[in-house]
Amino acid sequence: MVILGIHDGHNCGATLLKDGQIEASVCEERLTRVKNEVGYPELSVREVLSLSGVQESEVEDVVFASQYMHTADHLSDVSKWYKVGKKEQANDEKLTQEELLKNEQRRKAERMQKVIDQLGVKPEQISFVDHHLAHAAAAYFGSGFDFDKETLVLTCDGAGDNLSATVSIGVGDKMTRISATGRNDSLGKIYSRITFYLGLKPWEHEYKVMGLAPYADAKYALEVKEILDGYLKVSEDGLGFEAVGDLKMNYIYERLRKDLELKRFDAISGGVQMFTEELLTTWIKNAVKHTGISRVVCGGGVFMNVKANKLASEIDGIEEIFVFPSCGDESLSFGAVWLKSIEKGSSAEKLTKLHDIYLGRSYTNDEIESVLKTESSENFEYEFIEDIDKKVATLIAENNVVARFAGRMEWGARALGNRSILTNPKEWPNVERINSMIKMRDFWMPFAPSMIAEYSDDYIVNPKGIHSPYMMFAFDTYPEKSREILAAVHPRDKTARAQMVTREANPRYWSVIKHFYDLTGTSVVLNTSFNLHGYPLVMSPKDALSVFHNSGLKYLALENYLISKRA
Known part of the structure; x- marks a missing residue:
């Protein structure tokens, strides 16, 4: 069984699974030498086939992570769609479901054609998996935990396939989703837009904001955190997030500029970190209490925040915790190939455990x-x-x-x-x-x-x-x-x-x-x-x-x- 997984968005790349074993995985940036490369990962596809000793004709299935993915042009310059507010939200709300569906179908056809042109596979060999399901699968199947008892599976990121967070229960080969947060109520979008507001590069420099946070005076960081409390909160059922008011998280930039004007840069960093830690840990505590499950696995870009992960690991009631390595969108192709393998009749127990992530090329x-x-x-x-x-x-x-x-x-x-x-x-x-x-x-x-x-x-x-x-x-x-x-x-x-x-x-x-x-x-x-x-x-x-x-x-x-x- 040879399955090729492709992530064709931000920080794109490819992963190859052969008979249950991850043979190779490469991010396109390593080959193009462009940091966080976007688009279809043509070079990575070629590289993982070469590293695995697999011919193009031997690929049985190609699975794209995410049902929908923006074009490379759209992803290359976030400033075009970050500097927006209520006016743009009102305009976007006029789009009909029919228009959105046509756009998704057009993009799927374009994405399929890329791999057909490169590998000569047939359309029936190509499939797509849900974005957050792929994040969940990467965390669950990649954890190395035994599959004979229940595992709490959490995903949280900016957004993908209209969701920004999910809660699932995994046991055996199956994950059952019990809660989902829509893209409009995204915790991750707040952090990325503050990264942009501070003059840094969103989707790349969030770690710099996290690194700066400890330098902030707690008093002034708390002031910023309390401002952000007016944007997003944990949902009433405790298993998701919801906006405070009608403003969606895609459109908060204009409000952020007004709310944070003249606030110190270190206080802003400290405040958004404090806000993120509180919401994330409250959400996780609620999920642990609701399910009674003490073993937790996590995926999605928000879990790249190692300081928040530290606090999550300290939650009473959590006995074991695993965060998938480099769990941003670059990890989606892992989840995609594992899901496809299960769909084709394999089992979680037959998947080779992820021994390490030294999955690129070596040289003699x-x-x-x-x-x-x-x-x-x-x-x-x-x-x-x-x-x-x-x-x-x-x-x-x-x-x-x-x-x-x-x-x-x-x-x-x-x-x-x-x-x-x-x-x-x-x-x-x-x-x-x-x-x-x-x-x-x-x-x-x-x-x-x-x-x-x-x-x-x-x-x-x-x-x-x-x-x-x-x-x-x-x-x-x-x-x-x-x-x-x-x-x-x-x-x-x-x-x-x-x-x-x-x-x-x-x-x-x-x-x-x-x-x-x-x-x-x-x-x-x-x-x-x-x-x-x-x-x-x-x-x-x-x-x-x-x-x-x-x-x-x-x-x-x-x-x-x-x-x-x-x-």
Whole structure:
């Protein structure tokens, strides 16, 4: 059984499932080198087929995530449809259901034609799945939990297929939806529009707003939060959200500008974070109480907010919680292929559990050597090192910054060690060193710690024993330990967006951190993504060398080759 899943919207990409196993998944941005690429992911489709060793003729089913998807032109410039208010809402409400249906059918035909032209599949091989059902399926089937007892499945995002949040109960192969919130009452839309109001890029820079929030004075953040309380609330039944008044969340920008004028930027960030945390956790508490289910899985872009996830994980009554890695729309193609597999007669138990998300391309030492020989060596030198992982750890222990390129590329928004920049977390000046060398991050933004999983309790407060291999939760740190890894925690509130690294999931990256531990007594390294500011994570050796040349990086480990800049 070969199933190809496609997400053809914002941060588009493709996933291939073969006989119940996720063989490959790639975001289009890695291939086009355009951050958060939009549209039909032609290159990703080609890439996942190649990585899986599958011929075009072997694809049995193609499934698009989302019944409806905007055009690439529409998605490329949100300013056209963010700066709207009551007047535009009134105009849009005049559209008839017949007009909307015709538009959906036209877009489906256009989307189908893309894959027909590329792969030569027949129309009857192509299907579409509901947006929030795909988010739910990604979280449920990707959780790794046993399917023999009930699981509470939550989705929350900006909107997709006219919904913005759902509550479902999963058991066995089936998920039963018990509540749905419409697109007009979206929690996610408020956060994205405030991101836009602050001069940042919506659907990309929300994490910057979250990172700034702890710097706000609580008094002024609360003032902003109370303003937002007048926009949206938890619904009367407790299982969804509803607007306060007649204004739909698509059309709040003009009101936001008036309400937030002269409010400090940090207070706005703190206020929207406080507002989001309160509504999200109240909603989750209600769902847990209503269903009596203590095991929770989550998907959708709102759950990219690791600070809100932290609070969700601390809710009384929740014993187990899983948030799908990089759970924005880029994750939809996972849910799509799992749903299609179940529809075709497979079972949840037969689906291979998601062992890790290193699902992209890897490169051999011979391939890398070939690339190195074609590059000018005037400014750098290289050598083959048998135990490169130990060498990387030694360089980090000596307080160097090292870019690491090893194994299969990780999927999603987070760098998880294989396309990462690493350094010593014990030295605060390393934050400025990395920023001046390459990252140019906003001054308030933290870096993240990768830590040996079995030693993680030494550093983070984790009473429920949540496993966090994908950086989807923030954790409080113990005061004495936060000082030890100061460069890898949030400077203001000392939380850590931790990656717990196991030997089983990534033996070589685990080895780097273990060698560092043997040398320093600290089982944590500072990890940030290997890319130039504003660009996607590197994919190929050529990408890595381009970043190396165009930054202040001194060391690059390309598989077993250590590249060093000459003085």
